[in-house]
Amino acid sequence: MISADAVRDFQLTRVPPDFLDDPYPWYAALREHDPVHALEGGGVFLSRYEDAIALYRDPQASSDKKLEFGPKLGDSPLFEHHTTSLVFNDPPLHTRVRRIIMGALNQRAIARMEGDVIRLVDALLDAMAEKRGVNFIDEFAAQIPVEVIGNLLDIPHAERAPLRGWSVAILSGLEPTLTPAMFDNGNRAVTEFVALLKVLIADRRRRPGDLESDVLTRLIQGEKDGEKLSETELYHQCIFLLNAGHETTTNLIGNGLWLLLNHPAEMARLRADPALVASAIEEMLRYDGPIQLNNRRLTAPATFSGKSLPAGTPVTIGIGAANHDPAQFAAPERFDVGRKPNRHVAFGQGDHACAGMNVARMEGRIAFARLLARFPAIELAGAPERDRRIRFRGFRKLPIRVAP
Numbered sequence: 001m002i003s004a005d006a007v008r009d010f011q012l013t014r015v016p017p018d019f020l021d022d023p024y025p026w027y028a029a030l031r032e033h034d035p036v037h038a039l040e041g042g043g044v045f046l047s048r049y050e051d052a053i054a055l056y057r058d059p060q061a062s063s064d065k066k067l068e069f070g071p072k073l074g075d076s077p078l079f080e081h082h083t084t085s086l087v088f089n090d091p092p093l094h095t096r097v098r099r100i101i102m103g104a105l106n107q108r109a110i111a112r113m114e115g116d117v118i119r120l121v122d123a124l125l126d127a128m129a130e131k132r133g134v135n136f137i138d139e140f141a142a143q144i145p146v147e148v149i150g151n152l153l154d155i156p157h158a159e160r161a162p163l164r165g166w167s168v169a170i171l172s173g174l175e176p177t178l179t180p181a182m183f184d185n186g187n188r189a190v191t192e193f194v195a196l197l198k199v200l201i202a203d204r205r206r207r208p209g210d211l212e213s214d215v216l217t218r219l220i221q222g223e224k225d226g227e228k229l230s231e232t233e234l235y236h237q238c239i240f241l242l243n244a245g246h247e248t249t250t251n252l253i254g255n256g257l258w259l260l261l262n263h264p265a266e267m268a269r270l271r272a273d274p275a276l277v278a279s280a281i282e283e284m285l286r287y288d289g290p291i292q293l294n295n296r297r298l299t300a301p302a303t304f305s306g307k308s309l310p311a312g313t314p315v316t317i318g319i320g321a322a323n324h325d326p327a328q329f330a331a332p333e334r335f336d337v338g339r340k341p342n343r344h345v346a347f348g349q350g351d352h353a354c355a356g357m358n359v360a361r362m363e364g365r366i367a368f369a370r371l372l373a374r375f376p377a378i379e380l381a382g383a384p385e386r387d388r389r390i391r392f393r394g395f396r397k398l399p400i401r402v403a404p
């Protein structure tokens with residue numbers, strides 16, 4: 001176990017060298033020695049499951065990020081984006097936008113998406129069979145969510161190529177440490193994305209899509225008898241939706257395969273009993289989830305693990321840390337594709353809980369069910385390359401070889 005002394009110096013802005021490869025021993029030491037750990041700048045880091053749940057459910061915990069992002073992002077396109085999207089707002093804007101989006105992400109809508117995802121996954125697997133060796137991230141994992149979200153917003157296929165790069169650049173603006181290059185790339189991505197959306201929205205106003213399934217048409221029309229979103233609000237909900245559903249789901253699929261490759265007995269168990277695919281996806285999310293941090297600001301005093309915090313405290317929730325808490329999960333370091341119960345917080349909790357969790361689950365289920373059914377042997381074909389960020393956890397490269 002990492003010592004209490006080492007934990008005292010832990011900061012998200014300068015993590016220890018071994019943290020990016022494997023943050024879980026650090027999370028374990030934080031849970032044990034300092035579950036409400038002080039961060040530079042006056043905030044704290046929560047690592048226990050019970051505290052994470054309490055904060056997610058605390059109605060006095062604000063998601064509004066204007067105070068926090070002002071000094072970091074200044075008056076920039078990135079600031080406008082991250083402070084306008086629903087995830088970083090409180091009611092009333094949050095409630096209004098969430099209701100509009102949720103209407104297009106219900107089980108009926110998801111069931112309608114499935115056929116398309118199956119066709120796409122099978123085509124990607126055909127290409128993989130032909131090549132035998134691929135970068136699993138670029139040539140499989142990332143292809144699925146971009147299609148799903150592109151369809152949700154009905155973005156023409158010819159316009160989809162830059163979407164993934166924009167998404168990565170914009171979300172990188174949320175990392176605890178931001179380099180000038182990350183800041184510039186993020187701002188450029190927001191500006192270019194807004195330019196595309198202006199054209200798409202003008203077109204959709206002239207020719208509205210299906211209100212049941214087209215999120216962009218829903219966002220334009222607003223709630224029945226309700227207030228409409230402003231043009232700027234509209235842009236940033238669309239950008240957020242693409243970002244929220246894109247890199248996260250790519251990393252669910254990439255991290256998931258990495259876990260199966262590193263736990264061959266669990267891979268064999270899943271192959272022998274394909275009905276385990278749903279619980280396997282939940283375990284991938286718990287064990288090494290795509291989002292590791294969420295943030296809130298207290299607007300009233302609150303107490304976590306016996307420590308009282310004043311109003312105004314910025315609080316970071318360690319999602320990966322909570323998901324490995326032995327007080328909640330039996331043998332948390334065991335990767336168990338049949339784990340039950342598995343009440344992980346990979347999708348957050350409470351009012352802001354992931355609006356697309358069932359879309360992501362559907363993509364994951366189809367991807368793994370068909371991948372494993374198609375190839376009896378899948379192996380690593382080179383050194384994987386991690387995407388070395390703290391908030392988002394995944395791979396840039398995962399070279400694999402498949403045998404038909």
Ligand code: HEM
Binds near residue numbers: 101248249357359
């Ligand atoms: C495995 C994939 C995914 C993971 C791990 C994930 C994770 C999360 C988390 C942790 C939050 C909560 C943020 C907070 O409380 O501050 C969130 C919010 C959100 N997610 Fe996801 N997400 C995933 C996929 C998706 C997909 C596919 C979509 C859309 C189709 C989506 C749309 C959203 C939206 C709209 C919110 C904001 C909800 C709100 O503020 O009310 N996500 N997601």
